[in-house]
Amino acid sequence: LIFHVCPTLKLKVKISMALDPSSCANLSEVAVAKWHWKAVPNFTTKTLCCNIFLEVRILSRGAQTLVLDTKDLNILSIINADSHEVLQHTLSPALFGSKLEIAIPQCCLQQNGPLRVLIDYTTSCGAPAVQWLDPIQTAGKQHPYLFTQCQPIHARSMIPCQDSPYIKSTYTAEITVPCQLTALMSARLTQKEVAEDPNNVVFKFEQNIPIPSYLVALVIGALDCRKIGPRSMVWSEKEIVDSAQDEFAMTEQMLKAAESAVGPYIWGQYDLLVLPPSFPYGGMENPCLTFVTPTLLAGDRSLTFVVAHEISHSWTGNLVTNSSWEHFWLNEGFTTYLERRIVAKLAGEQERHLHAIDGWNRLDESVKHFGSNMFKLTALCPNLDGVDPDDAFSAVPYEKGFNLLYYLETLVGGPAIMESFLKAYVEKFKFQSVTTEAWKTFFLSHFSTEASSGVFDSVEWDKWLHGYGMPPIKPCFDTSLADICNQLADKWADIKDVSLVQETFSYDDIASMSSMQVQVFLNSLLDKAPLSRPLLRAMNDVYSFNQSKNSEITFRWLKLCLKAGENDIFPEVVSFITKQGRMKYVRPLYRELSKCPGGQQLAKDTFAQHKNFYHKIAANMIEKDLGLV
Numbered sequence: 001l002i003f004h005v006c007p008t009l010k011l012k013v014k015i016s017m018a019l020d021p022s023s024c025a026n027l028s029e030v031a032v033a034k035w036h037w038k039a040v041p042n043f044t045t046k047t048l049c050c051n052i053f054l055e056v057r058i059l060s061r062g063a064q065t066l067v068l069d070t071k072d073l074n075i076l077s078i079i080n081a082d083s084h085e086v087l088q089h090t091l092s093p094a095l096f097g098s099k100l101e102i103a104i105p106q107c108c109l110q111q112n113g114p115l116r117v118l119i120d121y122t123t124s125c126g127a128p129a130v131q132w133l134d135p136i137q138t139a140g141k142q143h144p145y146l147f148t149q150c151q152p153i154h155a156r157s158m159i160p161c162q163d164s165p166y167i168k169s170t171y172t173a174e175i176t177v178p179c180q181l182t183a184l185m186s187a188r189l190t191q192k193e194v195a196e197d198p199n200n201v202v203f204k205f206e207q208n209i210p211i212p213s214y215l216v217a218l219v220i221g222a223l224d225c226r227k228i229g230p231r232s233m234v235w236s237e238k239e240i241v242d243s244a245q246d247e248f249a250m251t252e253q254m255l256k257a258a259e260s261a262v263g264p265y266i267w268g269q270y271d272l273l274v275l276p277p278s279f280p281y282g283g284m285e286n287p288c289l290t291f292v293t294p295t296l297l298a299g300d301r302s303l304t305f306v307v308a309h310e311i312s313h314s315w316t317g318n319l320v321t322n323s324s325w326e327h328f329w330l331n332e333g334f335t336t337y338l339e340r341r342i343v344a345k346l347a348g349e350q351e352r353h354l355h356a357i358d359g360w361n362r363l364d365e366s367v368k369h370f371g372s373n374m375f376k377l378t379a380l381c382p383n384l385d386g387v388d389p390d391d392a393f394s395a396v397p398y399e400k401g402f403n404l405l406y407y408l409e410t411l412v413g414g415p416a417i418m419e420s421f422l423k424a425y426v427e428k429f430k431f432q433s434v435t436t437e438a439w440k441t442f443f444l445s446h447f448s449t450e451a452s453s454g455v456f457d458s459v460e461w462d463k464w465l466h467g468y469g470m471p472p473i474k475p476c477f478d479t480s481l482a483d484i485c486n487q488l489a490d491k492w493a494d495i496k497d498v499s500l501v502q503e504t505f506s507y508d509d510i511a512s513m514s515s516m517q518v519q520v521f522l523n524s525l526l527d528k529a530p531l532s533r534p535l536l537r538a539m540n541d542v543y544s545f546n547q548s549k550n551s552e553i554t555f556r557w558l559k560l561c562l563k564a565g566e567n568d569i570f571p572e573v574v575s576f577i578t579k580q581g582r583m584k585y586v587r588p589l590y591r592e593l594s595k596c597p598g599g600q601q602l603a604k605d606t607f608a609q610h611k612n613f614y615h616k617i618a619a620n621m622i623e624k625d626l627g628l629v
Helices: 106-110 241-247 251-262 305-312 329-347 349-369 372-378 396-412 415-429 436-446 448-452 461-466 480-494 498-504 515-526 533-543 551-563 567-579 583-595 600-613 616-625
Strands: 002-006 011-015 030-042 047-058 065-070 074-080 089-094 097-103 115-122 130-133 145-148 169-178 182-185 188-194 200-211 218-221 223-229 232-237 271-274 289-292 320-322 432-434
Touching: 074 089, 169 182, 169 218, 182 200, 223 241, 223 251, 223 271, 232 241, 232 251, 241 271, 251 305, 251 329, 251 415, 289 305, 305 329, 320 329, 320 415, 329 349, 329 396, 329 415, 329 436, 349 396, 349 480, 349 515, 372 396, 396 415, 415 436, 436 448, 480 515, 498 533, 515 551, 533 551, 551 567, 551 583, 567 583, 567 600, 583 600, 583 616, 600 616
Parallel strands: 030 169, 232 271, 271 289, 320 432
Antiparallel strands: 002 011, 030 047, 047 115, 065 097, 074 115, 089 097, 130 145, 145 218, 169 200, 182 218, 188 200, 223 232
16 A cells, blocks of 8 residues: 545545556556457357457557456457457466456557557356356246346456456447347447348447446347337336336436436436346446346336436446546445435435435445454445455445535535536546545535635545544434334334234335335334244234335345244245345345344255356355355
């Protein structure tokens, strides 16, 4: 580590010696400006046969090699695309994969570039970026399916690249697939044509806005689509596409709400793809094509504010990007803040505060989950030297980041003033990757009058950014909606005689609550001493939680039952964690199940039987949670 003293802020800022400790690429010497990718999937071997053309800018006269990140790629050839000469290269082990070093020809060095490289290669069947599904694992049961997840550092297992958010590139692509299937990417579809083999078709794509490697996305499957707005389609397998169309009907309203806060949406198309249930996240903000989990399909649009989060990334994350995963909060904290501005515009300011209260509780739970060896990862700007960014993933960058921004909102004069800053921030840093230090400098410059008058003198910057655990202060939120939930939870906690449940409670208690209010009610119960098993059964008789189609409610209900040692719920827990692979749900439930008497072996056996169902990222994390590695 080196310590850099920021003269504007008068505090010591810890920064990594490397531009990005998660990449072995020589980021300061060369930069991939654009690339063209050709890929053909082999669903039998579960590999991609690829070639990639890279156009590289030489940034430093001292550069001698182009260093790329790779992981388990079978490199077949590397040539100079202009002269067609074979380029010398070496492949050596690195912390998070392999380092591919390609000698830069003297002619390119003398002319200061550009270097144009063509690499032929194949991926491995175990590439963590690529999830291959057999037909039986799809809704239609007829055709195979492929989808990718490159965030945070898995693109290197699919393409040789500078696998760091520090570098942004434009790209084009040609994907050849069987004619029964459709290919989509995080780019604009420009053409579909019959391949040389008439049994195949070629999909061509173009992404003219520079993006980092983690936002490269590909899906191949028997896909259908429906229109959900003037600039939006929803894609999925045909078996669920109609229900998805209804569920996400508010997408355009969310886009307009976001635009009112941070300016025009510049990506053109905003489509949604509902993935098969093994997708490990709630959503992934791939440009032009947001990936979402089918667990959002509650049937009443009650969970679709996840889409507001992914829409928000179109500005904070995709347009203005964290320079490394040590600054991940610049993506997720800002996006969570903007998401909740959308919530306020569409559902009211009180609902925004309810979401913030729920977020604070999730942050507290996340902080408590980190053991002493990993507690350093509760810093908003953690040092990730030698740390896999997947291991650092938690609610911290989302909620600690949001709370810092909300706290600053209260100091500068409210949300309207903060939105004005967000517009200026996006305009200043669009198409760039930024550090926390750059954000702070710009923030204090934008609010220079307030800074000079002492408005920010009370901000404990070092504790907020580098302190471990919970934030140094807890913001004051409007608790009006949360109070209703907490009072109902207190009422349940106080009841001693189960026979009084039917005359004390009714479904009307929660009938007028929003989905988030029911979640807060269950969270409040989770924070209390476990309820008795008979009382939980009586609660279910009143509220029918075990019949809920809302995955957030189901998740909390199952946690509540496991906390009480209700082993009769084991079959429902196993069913829930094996029919979907969203890490937000499966990881905590596996952990809770393993704590229950008789549950530890069941958790291990269940995971062993269904390991291949989960995405590789999820499977690796569950193995760690269960102590299997």
